[in-house]
Amino acid sequence: xxxxxxxxxxxxxxxxxxxxxxxxLRDRFTVFPGRPLPELDSPNALAYAVEDRRGGRPxxxxxxxxxxxxxxxxxxxxxxQQFNSLLAIIDxxxxxxxxxQRETVIxxxxxxxxGRLVTTLDDAxxxxxxxxxxxIILKPLAQGMEELRxxxxxxxxxxxxxxxxxxxxxxxxVFGECVSSPPGFDQPTLCEPIESAMSSPEGRGPGIPxxxxxxxxxxxxxxxxxxxxxxxxRGLALTRAKITLGSFAALTGDARFPLAMIxxxxxxxxxxxxxxxxxxxxxxxxxxxxxxxxxxxxxKRSQRAFRFEGVDVMTRRDLAMTLADNWEKxxxxxxxxxxxxxxxxxLDEKEAAEAIAELVRSATFPGSQxxxxxxxxxxxxxxxxxxxxxxxxxKSARFLPEGLGAALAVATMRQKDVRAIAECVLREVPExxxxxxxxxxxxxxxxxxxxxxxxxxxxxxxxxxxxxxxLYELNDSLQCLSPLLQDEYVLEIEDLLPALDRAAKRVDxxxxxxxxxxxxxxxxxxxxxxxxxxxxxxxxxxxxxxxGLLSLLAVLQWKLGPETLxxxxxxxxxxxxxxxxxxxxxxxxxxxxxxxxxxxRKGSLPDLYNALDDVEERQKDLDGFAWAxxxxxxxxxxxxxxxxxxxxxxxxxxxxGQQTSAVVSVMIGLITICVLLAMQMW
Amino acid sequence: MAKPKSKASAxxxxxxxxxxxxxxxxxxxxxxxxxxxxxxxLFAMLPTIAAYVVEKKPAKYEWxxxxxxxxxxxxxxxLTLWKGRHTVESAxxxxxxxxxxxxxxxxxxxxxxxxxxxxxxxxIFIQMKAQRRVATLKATQAxxxxxxxxxxxxxxS
Numbered sequence: 001x002x003x004x005x006x007x008x009x010x011x012x013x014x015x016x017x018x019x020x021x022x023x024x025l026r027d028r029f030t031v032f033p034g035r036p037l038p039e040l041d042s043p044n045a046l047a048y049a050v051e052d053r054r055g056g057r058p059x060x061x062x063x064x065x066x067x068x069x070x071x072x073x074x075x076x077x078x079x080x081q082q083f084n085s086l087l088a089i090i091d092x093x094x095x096x097x098x099x100x101q102r103e104t105v106i107x108x109x110x111x112x113x114x115g116r117l118v119t120t121l122d123d124a125x126x127x128x129x130x131x132x133x134x135x136i137i138l139k140p141l142a143q144g145m146e147e148l149r150x151x152x153x154x155x156x157x158x159x160x161x162x163x164x165x166x167x168x169x170x171x172x173x174v175f176g177e178c179v180s181s182p183p184g185f186d187q188p189t190l191c192e193p194i195e196s197a198m199s200s201p202e203g204r205g206p207g208i209p210x211x212x213x214x215x216x217x218x219x220x221x222x223x224x225x226x227x228x229x230x231x232x233x234r235g236l237a238l239t240r241a242k243i244t245l246g247s248f249a250a251l252t253g254d255a256r257f258p259l260a261m262i263x264x265x266x267x268x269x270x271x272x273x274x275x276x277x278x279x280x281x282x283x284x285x286x287x288x289x290x291x292x293x294x295x296x297x298x299x300k301r302s303q304r305a306f307r308f309e310g311v312d313v314m315t316r317r318d319l320a321m322t323l324a325d326n327w328e329k330x331x332x333x334x335x336x337x338x339x340x341x342x343x344x345x346x347l348d349e350k351e352a353a354e355a356i357a358e359l360v361r362s363a364t365f366p367g368s369q370x371x372x373x374x375x376x377x378x379x380x381x382x383x384x385x386x387x388x389x390x391x392x393x394x395k396s397a398r399f400l401p402e403g404l405g406a407a408l409a410v411a412t413m414r415q416k417d418v419r420a421i422a423e424c425v426l427r428e429v430p431e432x433x434x435x436x437x438x439x440x441x442x443x444x445x446x447x448x449x450x451x452x453x454x455x456x457x458x459x460x461x462x463x464x465x466x467x468x469x470x471l472y473e474l475n476d477s478l479q480c481l482s483p484l485l486q487d488e489y490v491l492e493i494e495d496l497l498p499a500l501d502r503a504a505k506r507v508d509x510x511x512x513x514x515x516x517x518x519x520x521x522x523x524x525x526x527x528x529x530x531x532x533x534x535x536x537x538x539x540x541x542x543x544x545x546x547x548g549l550l551s552l553l554a555v556l557q558w559k560l561g562p563e564t565l566x567x568x569x570x571x572x573x574x575x576x577x578x579x580x581x582x583x584x585x586x587x588x589x590x591x592x593x594x595x596x597x598x599x600x601r602k603g604s605l606p607d608l609y610n611a612l613d614d615v616e617e618r619q620k621d622l623d624g625f626a627w628a629x630x631x632x633x634x635x636x637x638x639x640x641x642x643x644x645x646x647x648x649x650x651x652x653x654x655x656x657g658q659q660t661s662a663v664v665s666v667m668i669g670l671i672t673i674c675v676l677l678a679m680q681m682w
Numbered sequence: 683m684a685k686p687k688s689k690a691s692a693x694x695x696x697x698x699x700x701x702x703x704x705x706x707x708x709x710x711x712x713x714x715x716x717x718x719x720x721x722x723x724l725f726a727m728l729p730t731i732a733a734y735v736v737e738k739k740p741a742k743y744e745w746x747x748x749x750x751x752x753x754x755x756x757x758x759x760x761l762t763l764w765k766g767r768h769t770v771e772s773a774x775x776x777x778x779x780x781x782x783x784x785x786x787x788x789x790x791x792x793x794x795x796x797x798x799x800x801x802x803x804x805x806i807f808i809q810m811k812a813q814r815r816v817a818t819l820k821a822t823q824a825x826x827x828x829x830x831x832x833x834x835x836x837x838x839s
Contacts, residue, residue, distance in 0.1 A: 584830045628830045635819040635826075636835070642812050642819075653808040657801025658743035664800070665750030665793045672754035676761055 023095040028053050029108055031061045033098045039115060040164075044068055045180035046099070050108060058111040059090050063097050064180050066104045069409045071179040072477035072491065075107060077151055078179070085144030085174050087112065087164060094489045103489035109177060114165025117173065117223070121160060121188060127226035130258050134286075136171055137223050142286060144175045145216055145279045149209060156183035156207045158215035159191045160222045182406035183207050189238050190230060191215040194247065194271055195400065197239045198321055199391040202410035203399025210273035217268025217277075218251065224265075225255040236325070243317045246296045247271050263290065270296050274439075302346035308333060316347065320387035323379065327395055331375040334382050335360055343386075355385050380424070381432045388436040394424035401430050401447055404454075405474030408467065413481065418467055425455055425470075450474075464519040464534035472524030482517035493525040494560050497553065497568060504567030509574050514549050522552060528559060543582035546575055547613055554609035564603030572608065573600040579612045584625040588617065718773035722763055725777050726756040729790035747797040748790050755789025 023031045030051045037060055040047035045062040052059055064070060078089040090108040097104045118125070128136065141163070148155050157178035166172040180186075184204035189197045193214045196204045221229045229251040233241045241250040248269040257265075264285055267277030275294055277285075284291065305312035306319055309326045313319045319339070323330035333339050337360065343353040363378045380394045391398045397420040399407040404421070411418045424430065430451050434444050450473075457469040471478060480490040480499075484507060488499040500513055507513075514522075514537065523534060533555065536548025550572055557565060573596050580592045592612065599608045713720045730752045734745035759782050763772055776782050826834050 584833065586829055586831060625830055625834065628826045628834045632823055632826045632834050635823050639816050639819050642816050646812075649808060649812060650805055653805030654801045655741070656808070657804035658741075658747070658797065660804060661797045661800040662743040662746040662750070665747040665796055667750070669750035669754035669757075673757050676757055680761060680765070 021098045023097070023106060025091055025093045025095070025106065025108065029059060029061075029091065031095075031106055031108075033063075040112070042162075042177060042180045043186040045177075050111075057090070058113070059108050060111040062107050062109065062177060062180055063099065064105040064107060066100060066102055066479075066489065067413045068181050068185070069406055069413070069475050069478045070105055070491070071181075071183065074153060075105075075179050077153055081151065083144070083147050083174070085140045086147055087174050087176050089177075089179070094491075096487070102487045105489065107177070107179060110166070112164035112166045112174065113168045114170040114172070116161065116176075117163040117165070118160050121190060121222070121228050124227040127224060127257075130260075133224065137173060138220065139286060140173050141175070141216065141219070142279070142282050145212065145282065148175075148212065149279050153178075154183065154207050154209055155212050156204070156215075157181075157186060158212055158219055159187060160219050162186075163219065182410065184211070185406070185410070187215065189235055190228070190251075191218045193273065194239060194242050194317070195387075195389045195391060197242070198387075198398060199400050199403060200398045200407060203391060203397070203403040203407035205400040205403030205406070208273065209278065210276045213268050213276055213278060214247070214273075217265055220261075220268070221251055221255075221257075221265055224257045224261055229253070229255065236321070239321065240318055242271070243299055243315055243321070244301075246298055248296060266296070267291070267294055270294055272297070300347060300349075302342065304342075304346040306339070306342045306346070316343070316349065316352070317387040317390060320383040320390055320393070323386075324383050324393040324398070327376075327379065330379055334379055335364070335375060339382060339386075352385050356382050359385075374427075376423075377427045377429055377432075380427075380429045384432050384436045388433075388438060392424065392430050392433050394427075394429050395420040397421045397424050401433055401451075402443075404430070404451075405471075408471055409475045409478050412467065412471055422458055422467055422470075425451065426458055428455070462534075462538040463514070463516045464523045464538065466516065466520070468516045468520035469523055472521050480517055480521040482515050482521070484511070484513065484515060484518065490521075493522065493556070496521065497556055497560070497565055498562060500553075500571075501565045501567040504571040507571075509571060512549070512575070513568065513571055514552065519552070522556065526556065526559075528555065530555060542578035546578045547582075550576065550579070550605065550609050550612065554605040557605045565605060566600070566603040569603045569605055569608060570600045572605065573597075576608070576612055583618070583621050584628075585621050588621060716768075718763060718768050718770050719760065721770060722760060722773040722776060723756065726759070726786045727752055729787055729794070733794070744794075744797050748793040751793030751796070752786065752790035755786040759786065 021033050023033070025031065030053065032049045032051070035049035037047040037049055040060050040062075042062060044065045048061045048063060050059040050061045075089060075092050078086070079092060080090070081088060088110040090110060092105060092107040094103055095106050096102065097106065127133075155175060155178045158175055162176035162178075163173050164176050166174055182202055182204075183206045184192065184196060185201045187196075187201070187204070191214070192204070193211055196207065196211060199205075218229065230238050230241065231253050233250070238250070244250070246269075248266050251269060252265065264277070264282065267281060267285075270276050275296075277294075281291060299315040299317060301314045305314055307313075308319075308322055309329060311322050313322050319342075323334070323339075334356070337357070340353045340356045340360070343349040343356065359378050359381055363373050363375065376395060380392070383390065383393045391400050391403075396417070397407070399421070404425070408418060408421055410416070411421060431448065434448055437444065454470045454473065457465045457473065458467065460466065468481075471481070477491060480488075480496065484503050485496075485499050488495075488502070490496050490499045496518070500518075504513070519534060519537065523530060530552055533548050533552040536544050537552060539545045539548060553568070553572065576596065580589050580596075583589050583592070595611055596608070599611055727749065730745050730749035733748040734742065737744045759776055763776060766772060823835065
């Protein structure tokens with residue numbers, strides 16, 4: 001769902017620390033934390049000066065925010081590529097960045113010298129003449145759109161404030177960067193299609209090229225009229241105006257611009273992404289071919305407004321948005337049938353009205369035991385019926401299905417409440433979104449199975465599952481968020497053990513080297529099955545849990561290396577006491593305690609694991625212990641019996657003594673007689 | 683109903699009495715035939731007879747113990763009686779001889795001493811054996827605890 005990096009660390013530029021806190025990438029680019037370039041800042045990433053030791057193209061660096069997921073896949077696609085109308089990525093690397101006091105991603109871009117088109121959307125300027133507009137703006141930027149399509153990149157950051165001029169004369173515009181935040185995260189409502197604008201910034205998903213075309217249309221319109229389109233409308237009001245009037249009408253309003261551009265803008269700002277112009281249509285238009293004008297189908301308006309919380313709502317989409325924005329109070333009108341009646345009578349939407357009535361009936365049915373049906377889920381599903389292409393809305397959560405990963409990641413990284421998102425998934429709300437779609441997309445099948453898997457993870461609270469597992473399953477390029485690695489930027493599973501090895505030097509040796517984030521990160525990224533190790537790790541028994549931890553990390557080292565991990569092995573070596581104690585035989589324990597320092601010095605977790613969990617040794621120990629227990633119990637029973645027989649033993653001894661004395665006496669008598677007889681005979 | 687019962691019970695009584703009379707008759711006949719020997723043994727074995735009479739326990743060992751040595755003490759004199767003149771006078775002379783009486787009754791006394799001394803000795807021996815066994819078992823348990831820990835003695839309820 002979220003974008004992931006397919007590269008390995010071999011592709012990441014080697015980084016070293018230079019003098020004065022500078023960072024040197026690939027022994028070539030020196031980045032200066034002390035020399036910020038605020039004019040090149042992104043909304044979430046600060047720009048810094050860079051010196052190229054080889055004297056190549058002028059370069060600047062963006063230090064990406066460590067509290068947002070990285071678009072590593074896009075960075076890797078763009079790195080080293082030549083672009084005419086896109087800010088080119090020269091290189092990137094991971095480095096300790098003094099301003100944020102932790103490791104982060106540094107991306108090097110070709111430096112523009114003409115500055116930004118506008119610094120804010122409220123800036124106004126003298127519009128260009130039509131020929132200049134065509135030459136300086138439309139054609140270069142259309143080329144940029146083509147370059148994006150050619151590389152299979154969805155930019156999701158096209159806006160007037162993200163257009164730079166590469167030359168000081170401001171004749172060569174380029175689209176700015178798009179990798180410092182999740183797709184669409186920095187986009188203003190103005191530049192987003194309606195359904196995306198209604199989502200939270202982090203829940204907009206990777207988007208499609210049509211979203212970029214829409215943003216391109218808004219940007220063209222802005223440059224064309226020299227001021228912010230959409231009049232005074234901002235935020236929700238602007239979205240409501242787009243819904244009511246259509247984006248083209250809402251944004252152009254009474255603005256004056258060349259008539260020739262109407263066709264382009266209408267094509268780019270149409271709200272149906274299937275009808276929206278693509279880059280081919282733009283190219284044809286620039287080449288002089290005029291296409292038949294597209295007429296936007298306006299949203300159906302009701303005869304009578306639905307008044308809710310002081311707002312007069314006239315359309316289905318607007319009602320969905322208004323209900324969701326007043327979540328606590330919206331249940332009433334839905335459950336008591338007001339929404340259904342309004343749909344039926346004022347909009348003549350019998351099918352939608354019937355679907356809502358059915359939902360309400362299922363929730364109020366006395367025998368209903370379905371936990372996924374409650375007023376909140378009913379409201380969420382009603383919003384979907386009213387606005388099928390809109391985002392999934394559930395309490396405070398607003399996200400498009402493919403935006404779940406980024407929404408969850410941003411909420412977690414910025415310490416926001418993830419409960420609404422988790423509850424939404426657990427209550428199977430996103431499945432409802434797929435059910436109401438009028439068109440089938442094969443990607444929906446993949447997403448539905450992914451939601452099913454995510455829900456299964458959420459239902460389990462143990463380490464290795466829960467929200468953390470969902471985070472890493474949904475965001476391939478999300479760094480491990482473990483507090484143990486707070487100074488590190490671990491994106492790849494191969495980097496986890498070396499990072500933990502370094503962490504061993506600064507953390508409390510008694511702490512556990514695998515918290516929820518680490519276990520979830522491993523479970524999501526490691527290509528081998530580690531479910532057994534995780535199950536053991538989650539055992540309430542200290543020895544099984546410690547063995548599960550050791551086993552998990554040992555498998556990682558065995559499969560991924562490195563050869564030696566002295567710090568981590570020492571750290572784990574201090575935590576294996578419960579494993580040693582799991583052996584019953586004291587001599588085995590002593591031997592293991594003697595051997596551990598040697599194994600720690602080797603720095604090999606697999607060796608440590610093999611020594612501590614030798615199957616043959618363990619079986620021998622178990623068998624021996626069982627024998628010993630039986631022997632002990634037998635001895636105990638014999639002692640008890642012997643002590644209990646003390647009184648009867650005296651009586652028996654007395655009787656035996658009497659018998660013995662009788663036998664002895666008779667024997668003496670017989671011997672005496674025999675001797676006498678013998679003497680008489682001889 | 684009473685008549686047949688009394689008839690049935692009278693039959694064994696009659697046969698038992700007959701046997702007893704027969705045995706006594708034979709004993710008397712034997713006694714008369716070997717009268718010196720009987721007289722000698724009757725007096726010589728007095729300690730044994732006394733032991734038999736005195737012992738009230740169901741399993742009587744005391745008279746056997748006394749009797750064995752008592753008879754051993756009497757045996758040489760009995761042989762002398764048989765080899766010499768087997769007469770009542772000879773038997774009486776033997777019985778009045780202090781040496782003979784000391785030898786016969788002394789032997790019986792030794793038998794009595796054995797009977798008194800041996801059971802406590804055997805009791806002490808058995809007790810010691812049991813204690814040694816308990817000590818060995820406890821040592822085994824201590825060794826097991828040293829090797830396998832105190833949990834080896836925990837028995838699942």
